Amino acid sequence: MARLNASELAHRLARQAEAVCRHYLSNGRKQGNYWQVGDVRNTPGRSMFVRLNGPETGKGAAGKWTDAQSGEHGDLLDVIGESLGLIDFADIAEEARRFLSLPHPESVPNSRRSRTPPAPSGSTEAARRLWRMTQPLTGSLAEAYLRIRGIADLRGTANLRFHPNCYWRPEGDGPTETWPAMIAAVTGLDGKITGAHRTWLHRDGSGKAPVYPPRKAMGDLLGNAVRFGEVQDVMAAGEGIETILSLRQALPRMPMASALSAGHLSAILFPPHLRRLYIVRDNDPAGDAARDSLVDRTIGAGIEAITLSPMLGDFNDDLVSFGLEALRAQIRVQIAPEDVSRFMVPLP
Template sequence: MARLNASALAQRLGREAEAVCRYYLSNGVKQGNYWQVGDVRNTPGRSMFVRLTGPEAGRGAAGKWTDAQSGEHGDLLDVIGESLGLVDFADIAEEARRFLSLPHPEPEPKSRRAQTPPVPSGSSEAARRLWRMTQPLTGSLAEAYFRIRGITDLRGTANLRFHPNCYWRPEGDGPTETWPAMIAAVTDLDGRITGAHRTWIQRDGSGKAPVYPPRKAMGDLLGNAVRFGGAQDVMAAGEGIETILSLRQVLPIMPMVSALSAGHLAAILFPPHLRRLYIVRDNDPAGDVARDSLVDRAIGAGIEAITLSPMLGDFNDDLVSFGLEALRAQIRVQIAPEDVSRFMPRAP
């Protein structure tokens, strides 16, 4: 059965071969119908070739790869396992299924790739191009930054990526700078990337970069969000990415969205099967306005609305100041009893 699952997963990954390579083999480049990189562990170089087109199975199948230097060969499941250092097939399969559930921007048509025409700054297409230039979060400075903020469980966050040298431009006059940045994909309800959010960080990952503002969004944001998990009947929605990731430390499988600002939180689009919405409130006047507006919209749509309130400014402040167990206890008494058993795992 595992082999059948592996074959089916490998074929599905092969249909997204270029997206898989851009994601897990980010140090490589596309050359014709192949992706070239140093090796299956994403080392820079050109000795490994991944076939991007071809049949689903058999000789010349899409996703098959060969390392001309080492003689190694395999499929895209091997790429996922080796690039992330995964050993157990169950972990590799889980990662593959998670990847396949993510939105992936369509590759640019060949004629456009050849010319790479400019696109309007701040547009949705500019956001998609930025996303294609990013690297995995695992092992990056962005992951180190999250750990300093108390966010250590990053499962289900593949819509967060890392850019080692992301441009930061001042609002007025002044020089353009480059800083490491955490990049978040903003998507619509269908999973299409409509925008991106950038958080610039220190070169050692110890905090935000010394620029103002250290966060900027681009693209079509209204109604859309940074999504964690596929929403069904229950979902939580809040403003900041770190706020939502902090809540996910105690509710790791509850679907959540970050709307990025109070104004956009009030305007998020509701998934069609949503029946209960947790509104993750920031403790400030703008947060109160967003909550009130979202409560009214939810009730009007026949959706139960429950507000989750932090003790300090937001839930990341609570996590950093009071710790994980205090946050767990705080959330337990605010969510519906049936959601405690459904979404909150027992503390280890």
């Protein structure tokens, strides 16, 4: 079969809407002109409706679906992706092409077809698939959000990207929602992606989305980090992404890493040639514990440890409250004298 684009694939699937539903939403059933099921992930129930007949486009189009409980809606490509746990559109499109080349499910009863295996939820592979679906940070809502947080210089932030409709699922029961999100790639010392971090954003970029928690990480995180810059002999490491990005406004040339949490900060892996580590402390008991643990590890590894402490809760609080020049003055007296001229010089 010729390789079709997304719109053509969706139209082809819509012409076989009932067959698609029987195959991918097998826990549902036909009700008049609709296929009824619990949700797009093939949960048993009755809140989601897929239109089985209608025009190719516009109001009442075949293949369009709505979940009355969650408010989600979409087409049959979404059904394929969500029912199989696929994140990367290339995988969804390949599965759609495979389906369109096979007999209809109802003509081969009780058949078992091979499906593209879903990536386990929260796995490294799921994180990599999510990363492949992202868009550049420049010009996005994520960039607007960071600027509101005082983070204007985003050079050297290739590990940050944007997803316009990232799924958010509550910790317990509750509907799945979609929100814009800033996506960060978690990498090992070799630069390979091991995980991803999501910060869901308000739809106008003015702040975090009104969901709890507004941040989640997935994949292999222990020892790894969201990294900015190539480490030679000096680096800084802290917890949150915005904390580290704030510090980079004052020290734009210093390589840095966000470990995403106090527990992961205490376990961060050291690059092989590291001789001085700046520990970016959050001003709370967890931050103190992470600092103490990390100091012990650096001493054991023969690495010099210097703690950088904020005036408020973290360095993003300081940047927003006092401004960049005050943050620079605050940091200047905390770092080694030789690192002032080396790392505080603005990038060209």
